Amino acid sequence: MEPSRNWRRFYMAHRVRICIGIVAALVFLWIGYYQPDTGVLDQNFLRRGLNGDPESLNPHYFSSNQSASVLRDIGEGLLRYDSAGILVEGVAEKWSISEDGLLYEFKLRNDARWSNGDPVLARDFVSAFRALVTPDLAARNADNAEHILNASSILRGELPPTALGVYADDPKVLKIQLSTQTPYFIQLLAHPSMFPIHEVEILAKSENGFGDIGITNGAYSLAKRVIGSEIILERNPIYWNNAETYFDRVTYHILQESAEFVRFRAGEIDITENVTSSSFELAKREYPNELRIAPLLGVYYYGFNLTNSIFQGEPNLRRALSLAIDRKMLVSKVTGRGEQEAYGWVPPGFHGYESQSIAESEMGQAEREALAVRLYRKSGFGPDNPLTFELRYNTSDVQQRIALAIQSMWSNILGADVTIKNEEFRVLLSNIHAQDITEVFRLSWTGDYNDPQAFLKLFESSNQSNLTGYSNPKYDELIHLSGKEEDEVERSKLLQEAEALALTDHPVIPLYFYVSKHLINARITGWEDNILDIHPSQYLASEKETEDL
Numbered sequence: 001m002e003p004s005r006n007w008r009r010f011y012m013a014h015r016v017r018i019c020i021g022i023v024a025a026l027v028f029l030w031i032g033y034y035q036p037d038t039g040v041l042d043q044n045f046l047r048r049g050l051n052g053d054p055e056s057l058n059p060h061y062f063s064s065n066q067s068a069s070v071l072r073d074i075g076e077g078l079l080r081y082d083s084a085g086i087l088v089e090g091v092a093e094k095w096s097i098s099e100d101g102l103l104y105e106f107k108l109r110n111d112a113r114w115s116n117g118d119p120v121l122a123r124d125f126v127s128a129f130r131a132l133v134t135p136d137l138a139a140r141n142a143d144n145a146e147h148i149l150n151a152s153s154i155l156r157g158e159l160p161p162t163a164l165g166v167y168a169d170d171p172k173v174l175k176i177q178l179s180t181q182t183p184y185f186i187q188l189l190a191h192p193s194m195f196p197i198h199e200v201e202i203l204a205k206s207e208n209g210f211g212d213i214g215i216t217n218g219a220y221s222l223a224k225r226v227i228g229s230e231i232i233l234e235r236n237p238i239y240w241n242n243a244e245t246y247f248d249r250v251t252y253h254i255l256q257e258s259a260e261f262v263r264f265r266a267g268e269i270d271i272t273e274n275v276t277s278s279s280f281e282l283a284k285r286e287y288p289n290e291l292r293i294a295p296l297l298g299v300y301y302y303g304f305n306l307t308n309s310i311f312q313g314e315p316n317l318r319r320a321l322s323l324a325i326d327r328k329m330l331v332s333k334v335t336g337r338g339e340q341e342a343y344g345w346v347p348p349g350f351h352g353y354e355s356q357s358i359a360e361s362e363m364g365q366a367e368r369e370a371l372a373v374r375l376y377r378k379s380g381f382g383p384d385n386p387l388t389f390e391l392r393y394n395t396s397d398v399q400q401r402i403a404l405a406i407q408s409m410w411s412n413i414l415g416a417d418v419t420i421k422n423e424e425f426r427v428l429l430s431n432i433h434a435q436d437i438t439e440v441f442r443l444s445w446t447g448d449y450n451d452p453q454a455f456l457k458l459f460e461s462s463n464q465s466n467l468t469g470y471s472n473p474k475y476d477e478l479i480h481l482s483g484k485e486e487d488e489v490e491r492s493k494l495l496q497e498a499e500a501l502a503l504t505d506h507p508v509i510p511l512y513f514y515v516s517k518h519l520i521n522a523r524i525t526g527w528e529d530n531i532l533d534i535h536p537s538q539y540l541a542s543e544k545e546t547e548d549l
Helices: 007-033 065-074 121-130 153-157 197-207 257-265 275-285 315-323 327-335 365-378 399-412 425-434 453-459 473-484 488-505 544-548
Strands: 045-050 080-083 087-088 092-097 105-110 164-171 173-177 220-228 230-235 248-255 292-303 388-394 417-423 439-447 508-519
Touching: 045 065, 045 257, 065 080, 065 220, 065 230, 065 248, 080 399, 087 092, 105 439, 121 164, 121 197, 121 399, 257 399, 257 508, 275 399, 315 365, 315 508, 327 508, 365 399, 388 399, 388 425, 399 417, 399 439, 417 425, 425 439, 453 473, 453 488, 473 488
Parallel strands: 045 248, 388 417, 388 439
Antiparallel strands: 080 087, 092 105, 105 173, 164 173, 220 230, 230 248, 292 439, 292 508
């Protein structure tokens, strides 16, 4: 007998409810098994803050610390830095240096592989190094290879890239011939610009320039990138040291500095790249054990565009703007996190090197300001003819506070009419490199290796990282002579003379020397403070996970 309509409706409704219940149960179970990267501590995920979107994840085309941090996770050079900032073996398992310091020979490990399974070979370094110095490719860190035989001539277009002193006679042996002794060269081999690049990627990037690379050889691989939001890395299971890598996924969240603290308090990120001055005191009170402050080889500065702006050929005007800034007030009232005011370019702390300072560093601030006014007027500016220009900085609360403070100093002391403009970090870097519309810009520089040359190279005329356009033949000659000098004392004297010369010319305004400032979730282990502030993700772990191993 056919059921009644009411019974049929009840039956169908009951079936629907059962189906919904089953689906809900399955969804609940799925959520319990797989939860997105939102702060659940039982997941083997690491969540890091990044104060700006990397302009490129290609070793040849990056220039920011943000890019370098990610590149050190997805790539690896002949050597690498460990969690303490100490140089250790990377793709090379051993190496030797000739008695004259000119020939380096590296034996590559047999288990080094690309993320697509191909072995990492000596020829991958040869082709990457050749591309690094190819003039048409305009790699931004080409200067890191300048001490390799024939590199300078290749960069000037006098020799082909194949003439570079790098050789792969054996698939697993790389030889590098230098043109002159370079004590810090071994450190450069851990810099991302000296990473190998898979041949497929080199051919592709020669056509489209600044793109990210997909085939990598590091502890992690690039899984996803959302511009302005996040970069997701997945563990590379065929990485030669995979057994010592803890986290299966690393997510870099692109955040303003002020947002990092909020996300850290909410348990949504494990590591902040920075701690802002506005949240610093609160962080000290709430997270005394998680707050890490340490010395850092870094300088915060304002740079002048000397190529096509009103500051070209006006060292007295640049000097006036520098002297009008009260650096002591800046680090005590605006930044307030232990920074040291900077009257020189090279941070203190390099062994055997005496950092230089501008001549007025010993004056009181009132004296500096009075001299600034005289220089300003000598340059043709005053109440009836105020200097008008634009200062550009990356979008950030702390950068805005610094810019507003300095804008006020320039206005009150000199009467200058300064417009401040914030830009997304990638846009700011692009405009600075273009040297077109930018007049004065905010940036910082941290040492890639533990030698004063890491800072002084930025003022060489031919250096790709020279963002001001500063050019002084005498400065270039001093740097050139220092590269040939084998006596460390005499070399330091040459470098000190070069720094003093650049400070006299005022291509930049050094404002303060950095300290590193991070909040590290208490569950994270393996973090070690170091003056390079290098902390690859492969050395970090979760206290909970290490207990379960």
